[in-house]
Amino acid sequence: MADLSTNLAGIRSPNPFWLASAPPTNTGYQVQRAFEAGWGGAVWKTLGDPIINTSSRFAAVSFNGQRVAGFNNIELITDRPLDVNLKEIYETKKRFPNHAIIASLMVEPKQEKWHEIVKRVEDVGVDGLELNFGCPHGMAERGMGAASGQQPDLVEAQTHWAKEVATTPVIVKLTPNITDITVVARHAVRGGADAISMINTINSLAGVDIHTWNTIPHVGGQGAHGGYCGPAVKPIALNMVAECARHADIGVPISGIGGISTWQDVVEFMLMGATGVQVCTAVMHHGFRIVEDMIDGLSNYLDEKGLASVEELIGRSVQKYSNWGDLNLNYQVVARINEDNCINCNKCHIACEDASHQCIDMLTNADGKSVLQVREEDCVGCNLCSIVCPVDGAIDMVAIENDLPPMTWNERQRTIASLNDAYNVEVM
Amino acid sequence: MSAFAEFEQEKQQIDAILAQGYTIAAIQENLDGALLHFIQASSHAERTQLQILTADARKYVTTLLFARQTQLAPG
Numbered sequence: 043m044a045d046l047s048t049n050l051a052g053i054r055s056p057n058p059f060w061l062a063s064a065p066p067t068n069t070g071y072q073v074q075r076a077f078e079a080g081w082g083g084a085v086w087k088t089l090g091d092p093i094i095n096t097s098s099r100f101a102a103v104s105f106n107g108q109r110v111a112g113f114n115n116i117e118l119i120t121d122r123p124l125d126v127n128l129k130e131i132y133e134t135k136k137r138f139p140n141h142a143i144i145a146s147l148m149v150e151p152k153q154e155k156w157h158e159i160v161k162r163v164e165d166v167g168v169d170g171l172e173l174n175f176g177c178p179h180g181m182a183e184r185g186m187g188a189a190s191g192q193q194p195d196l197v198e199a200q201t202h203w204a205k206e207v208a209t210t211p212v213i214v215k216l217t218p219n220i221t222d223i224t225v226v227a228r229h230a231v232r233g234g235a236d237a238i239s240m241i242n243t244i245n246s247l248a249g250v251d252i253h254t255w256n257t258i259p260h261v262g263g264q265g266a267h268g269g270y271c272g273p274a275v276k277p278i279a280l281n282m283v284a285e286c287a288r289h290a291d292i293g294v295p296i297s298g299i300g301g302i303s304t305w306q307d308v309v310e311f312m313l314m315g316a317t318g319v320q321v322c323t324a325v326m327h328h329g330f331r332i333v334e335d336m337i338d339g340l341s342n343y344l345d346e347k348g349l350a351s352v353e354e355l356i357g358r359s360v361q362k363y364s365n366w367g368d369l370n371l372n373y374q375v376v377a378r379i380n381e382d383n384c385i386n387c388n389k390c391h392i393a394c395e396d397a398s399h400q401c402i403d404m405l406t407n408a409d410g411k412s413v414l415q416v417r418e419e420d421c422v423g424c425n426l427c428s429i430v431c432p433v434d435g436a437i438d439m440v441a442i443e444n445d446l447p448p449m450t451w452n453e454r455q456r457t458i459a460s461l462n463d464a465y466n467v468e469v470m
Numbered sequence: 471m472s473a474f475a476e477f478e479q480e481k482q483q484i485d486a487i488l489a490q491g492y493t494i495a496a497i498q499e500n501l502d503g504a505l506l507h508f509i510q511a512s513s514h515a516e517r518t519q520l521q522i523l524t525a526d527a528r529k530y531v532t533t534l535l536f537a538r539q540t541q542l543a544p545g
């Protein structure tokens with residue numbers, strides 16, 4: 043069986059599955075049960091300046107019968123006393139010395155505040171710290187969380203203050219509520235971050251009740267923006283992880299978070315550069331035991347791939363992720379409909395006709411049966427028909443050998459520029 | 471007309487000009503596509519132009535040039 047253990051900037055864990063800082067890591071009781079279930083690590087519910095939560099704080103977006111496609115919350119950090127949390131962290135660490143316990147921290151952007159909390163939590167024996175610069179609501183209004191996480195200089199300064207006294211590795215948790223996450227990531231690294239984690243939740247409003255006109259959720263008729271997470275945010279999180287992983291000036295390990303619910307999601311995040319992952323919504327939806335399938339699935343996958351360690355996955359797809367201008371314009375795929383599998387539902391024809399390039403013809407075959415056929419020379423290979431097709435294997439997207447040299451947009455533009463340079467521009 | 475037929479028509483126009491001994495001297499991209507400037511390979515005096523519209527023709531013509539340039543490039 044492959045070795046699942048990981049080492050994120052010196053934080054060792056029996057497997058890459060950590061609970062993210064959130065309700066499932068609120069107490070020692072929960073974290074200990076999670077470790078018994080198989081989780082390798084836990085980032086404790088964020089500790090920091092005292093808060094008070096509202097009642098009615100979660101909402102979810104269901105889509106076509108899939109419950110919790112996205113999850114929205116207006117919860118803040120822990121509302122329990124620091125001392126109680128620290129006692130429970132100490133007891134949990136004593137019971138599970140080989141599991142990773144990371145303390146998530148959030149205080150006002152002041153040097154003495156960071157020094158105080160870092161010293162207090164490290165005294166009880168945590169394996170690492172995660173600085174929460176991501177919480178998008180409530181704390182932000184007090185200058186913490188996403189408010190400071192959106193200011194690269196504040197991220198750098200606060201990371202530096204934490205690092206001044208920290209003796210364990212410092213992970214900086216980034217907010218996705220920003221235009222370019224690599225800017226903040228670079229400042230975290232400049233401040234001395236040993237690792238970065240992403241993403242925290244995305245600013246959101248889950249919905250509006252069209253009968254009462256109240257927001258969802260609402261607190262006695264009033265709403266406020268919350269943070270979005272769960273399966274719907276996975277593509278956004280994966281891109282942010284990949285952008286950081288491929289950035290030459292970042293270069294620290296990444297803990298991937300956002301919409302992870304299966305072992306396949308974990309593999310994807312690790313291939314895109316994550317050293318390990320954190321999970322929140324999937325556990326809130328299904329409970330701690332989902333980790334059993336994750337462990338089994340990942341182990342079997344690694345064995346099938348002939349990999350001895352999960353760490354061999356880290357970053358293996360990063361070099362395959364580049365800029366649009368570096369993609370080969372002469373690469374060509376076309377759609378091919380497999381008549382044997384097609385159930386003649388017509389969805390592909392409608393999609394291509396109404397929203398793509400009008401190249402799926404409806405024909406009648408020799409038996410008088412209507413069949414669909416792609417005019418391959420007009421097909422631009424957009425993939426839309428295969429996306430909407432309800433039957434696996436009814437449409438294949440096939441790469442065409444066209445003998446053309448690979449040429450990117452950037453190469454094309456350089457070719458035109460050098461041609462024009464050599465020409466007598468007066469005639470142009 | 472199908473997109474492929476539109477491309478084929480423009481490709482044939484380009485190929486016909488090249489077959490007359492012209493080479494592509496410059497490409498001016500504009501909102502309608504690209505204006506191709508050709509010169510006679512032998513005399514350099516004779517010039518002609520062709521406005522192409524389709525994306526595939528614009529790709530075709532630059533692929534020809536790119537292939538030529540990469541072949542000519544040293545190393």
Ligand SMILES: Cc1cc2nc3c(=O)[nH]c(=O)nc-3n(C[C@H](O)[C@H](O)[C@H](O)COP(=O)(O)O)c2cc1C
Nearest residue numbers: 062063064088115241242271272300301321322323
């Ligand atoms: C109800 C709730 C509370 C959360 N509280 C915290 C928190 O205290 N500190 C923190 O860093 N992130 C917090 N998060 C964000 C999660 O740790 C995680 O970054 C986010 O939910 C994305 O992961 P997911 O898609 O697996 O849920 C919270 C998320 C939810 C849903």
Ligand code: SF4
Nearest residue numbers: 394421422424425427
């Ligand atoms: S890949 Fe796009 S263009 Fe080609 S047949 Fe399908 S929908 Fe039409």
Ligand code: SF4
Nearest residue numbers: 384385387388390431
């Ligand atoms: S969408 Fe799929 S199943 Fe439906 S007609 Fe097209 S190929 Fe057949």
